[in-house]
């Protein structure tokens with residue numbers, strides 16, 4: 211079945227122009243000059259015309275950091291692969307890269323198989339996996355090579371959460387040495403977890419047990435320190451490094467300094483760090499702040515963190531915006547920590563809102579339209595080895611296409627979102643612009659404010675190596 215998207219403005223990471231996009235089956239087959247379309251489309255036998263008048267035609271969003279069903283603190287993230295990937299589609303995201311998890315004492319292979327089983331046949335959009343290594347030993351180091359061959363070409367390590375996911379500097383160095391050798395990418399959760407645990411314990415013993423003390427016991431200096439340390443370890447190993455959920459000026463400074471020296475150091479930030487803060491959200495009255503507990507934590511508004519992050523996105527010191535989508539409901543999940551912030555499961559859901567929230571950066575003049583596409587789609591595809599299958603509107607690429615209406619508006623709310631959460635961290639934020647139509651591999655799965663897809667539409671993406679390194 212062929213489809214022709216007409217009258218829209220095609221936006222890529224490098225420019226925008228009026229063009230018609232011809233799709234055959236699951237694939238984009240041509241970009242046509244407006245005007246030449248009718249004859250060519252007739253020749254090619256386009257069976258369906260999609261009118262994109264007044265809309266931007268962009269490559270589907272790629273959220274390279276999600277945690278569907280992640281077990282955490284005695285519960286599990288509330289979105290399944292089915293509900294979370296469908297919410298992603300509603301928000302114009304047509305690819306997710308989730309994290310399979312090896313925890314301490316588990317074997318990497320068994321852990322990965324468990325994640326394949328959770329996702330298979332469930333997803334609305336295509337999905338890939340990173341592998342979290344929570345127990346670095348001889349066997350898991352060896353497994354890294356095998357996994358690269360199977361499309362898992364990035365590995366997340368934690369400098370936080372001692373006793374859960376934590377790796378010490380020696381383990382990190384060893385994993386980085388393997389990555390340097392096999393071409394994979396190490397993703398880092400950079401917070402000094404040993405120091406944080408001391409501060410958290412001291413806060414709790416003083417009786418400071420509310421959600422805001424989660425943030426206050428994770429100072430940005432300890433993100434900056436861990437980021438700097440991880441960069442030194444990466445340089446010693448000769449490996450690239452990618453920082454996930456970067457939240458603070460201190461961490462950004464360490465990344466920018468390394469990039470200025472020409473090192474292969476990359477970072478993402480997330481919408482929560484651009485829009486939410488410690489005082490108004492994590493410090494909200496009563497227990498409401500629990501809805502904003504995530505790590506790295508939201509930062510104080512009495513500092514230039516948010517301004518610096520927007521600037522970092524413009525200068526490419528920050529390459530990607532991902533969500534770190536890790537939703538928990540307030541009821542029966544976040545409230546596990548009602549007496550002690552240390553028991554609040556860490557995470558915020560937002561997979562549905564990333565494209566809209568970062569588009570507000572365009573509206574506010576923080577970034578260009580092209581940079582929006584680059585940070586939310588093209589760079590994630592390149593960074594994580596799925597370009598040009600994904601991340602670009604070009605002949606031969608998957609027909610993952612979003613029609614974005616800059617004239618429409620909406621308001622984010624728990625009443626209207628599609629994530630499996632009983633609150634929204636972004637409640638009440640007004641959005642200029644709206645996802646109008648979403649096509650995943652040639653199939654229209656969102657249009658006219660309705661979902662037309664099915665679970666199992668999405669398939670597993672076997673990823674290659676990052677094209678930023680090779």
Ligand code: URP
Nearest residue numbers: 504505506534536556557
């Ligand atoms: O709070 C967060 N970020 N939860 C998800 C796990 C992680 O560290 O990414």
Ligand code: ZN
Nearest residue numbers: 399454455505
């Ligand atoms: Zn993390």
Ligand code: ZN
Nearest residue numbers: 275277534536
């Ligand atoms: Zn995460």
